[in-house]
Amino acid sequence: MVDYSSLTKGDVVAEENFHLTRDNLVRYAGASGDFNPIHYRDDVAVSVGLPGVLAHGMLTMGFAVQPVSNWVGDPARIVDYQVRFTRPVLVDGATGADVTVTATVGALEDETKIARIDLTAKFNDETVLGKAQVRVNLA
Amino acid sequence: MAVNPELQGRVFPPTAPYLVGREKIREFSRAVLSTNPINLDVDAARAAGHADLVAPPTFPVVVQEATLAQLLAEPDAGIDFSRVVHGEQRFTYTRAIVAGDELTATLTVSSVKSLGGHNMVTADSDIVDANGKHVVTAISTLVVRGDED
Numbered sequence: 001m002v003d004y005s006s007l008t009k010g011d012v013v014a015e016e017n018f019h020l021t022r023d024n025l026v027r028y029a030g031a032s033g034d035f036n037p038i039h040y041r042d043d044v045a046v047s048v049g050l051p052g053v054l055a056h057g058m059l060t061m062g063f064a065v066q067p068v069s070n071w072v073g074d075p076a077r078i079v080d081y082q083v084r085f086t087r088p089v090l091v092d093g094a095t096g097a098d099v100t101v102t103a104t105v106g107a108l109e110d111e112t113k114i115a116r117i118d119l120t121a122k123f124n125d126e127t128v129l130g131k132a133q134v135r136v137n138l139a
Numbered sequence: 140m141a142v143n144p145e146l147q148g149r150v151f152p153p154t155a156p157y158l159v160g161r162e163k164i165r166e167f168s169r170a171v172l173s174t175n176p177i178n179l180d181v182d183a184a185r186a187a188g189h190a191d192l193v194a195p196p197t198f199p200v201v202v203q204e205a206t207l208a209q210l211l212a213e214p215d216a217g218i219d220f221s222r223v224v225h226g227e228q229r230f231t232y233t234r235a236i237v238a239g240d241e242l243t244a245t246l247t248v249s250s251v252k253s254l255g256g257h258n259m260v261t262a263d264s265d266i267v268d269a270n271g272k273h274v275v276t277a278i279s280t281l282v283v284r285g286d287e288d
Contacts, residue, residue, distance in 0.1 A: 018172055024170075024172075027169070027170045028170045028171070030166075030170070031166045031167045031169070031170035031171075031201075032167070032170065032200060032201060032204075033201060033204050034204070048221070057225045057228070058197060058200050058225070058228065059170070059171065061197055061228055062170070062171030062172075062195065062196075062197040063171050063172040063173075065195075065196050065197065066171065066172055066173050066174070066175065066195075069173065069175045069178075069195065069196065070174065070175055073177075073187075074177055074187050074193075075175055075177055075178060075193055075195060075196060075235060076177070076187075076189065076193050076234065076235035078196050078232065078235075079231070079232050080229070080230070080231050080232065081196050081197070081229070081230050082227070082228065082229035082230070082278075083227065083228055083229075084226065084227045085224075085225055085226060085227070085228075131227075134196075
């Protein structure tokens with residue numbers, strides 16, 4: 001269990017690199033039920049003006065919170081989670097894609113002992129999520 | 140075709156109950172690259188005080204999916220699926236989803252806005268358990284791109 005009183009705004013609580021391949025996209029499509037072909041067919045992706053197949057935004061949202069889940073221990077302590085999808089993550093058929101997630105203490109709510117953890121998710125040195133915030137109950 | 144502004148405030152009928160299976164939670168957990176034992180190992184989940192496996196934070200999207208299908212199928216909505224981009228997503232939890240839950244989602248269109256030729260539709264799905272108690276609200280903002288781009 002994370003000790004609320006030990007946290008300071010700006011602390012990096014977790015950092016992790018996620019390597020994605022097309023296999024991950026197929027697996028996520030099946031698990032989530034989102035079978036939009038822009039996530040597994042280059043020809044369809046190109047036909048709608050994309051450079052190629054991209055990861056489901058909800059896949060990125062899904063793994064980006066995992067470092068926080070592991071840090072807090074029990075995922076049920078997460079009381080709110082939001083993101084904006086700002087840039088696509090292109091997943092090359094041969095080399096895949098790497099997304100690095102950094103989780104930082106963004107705000108501390110002393111009355112409720114809720115910590116707001118802010119996520120930075122970077123692909124090719126650019127952020128792919130905006131206002132990515134996880135509120136964690138540490139009471 | 141523009142999104143119908145009269146959609147704002149519309150409430151849809153509750154979806155058919157969704158029974159959360161233990162293996163579905165494991166499948167979804169692996170798909171979002173979870174290594175947290177509380178998502179994967181029943182003994183670990185019980186040791187943490189849960190009745191069964193706990194779903195990862197973004198699992199409600201599986202239940203929400205049926206409500207977004209209702210929205211896109213609404214005859215007067217004016218939402219062209221091929222122009223829809225997922226803009227924002229939020230989950231606000233009263234409690235985590237656990238294997239064995241029977242969940243029902245009710246969609247409310249909370250906002251329809253026009254912005255620079257695009258339309259932004261915000262859809263709130265209130266997800267409740269078999270006792271009618273709130274579990275989580277899943278909020279999606281969809282950007283429907285205009286014809287000009």
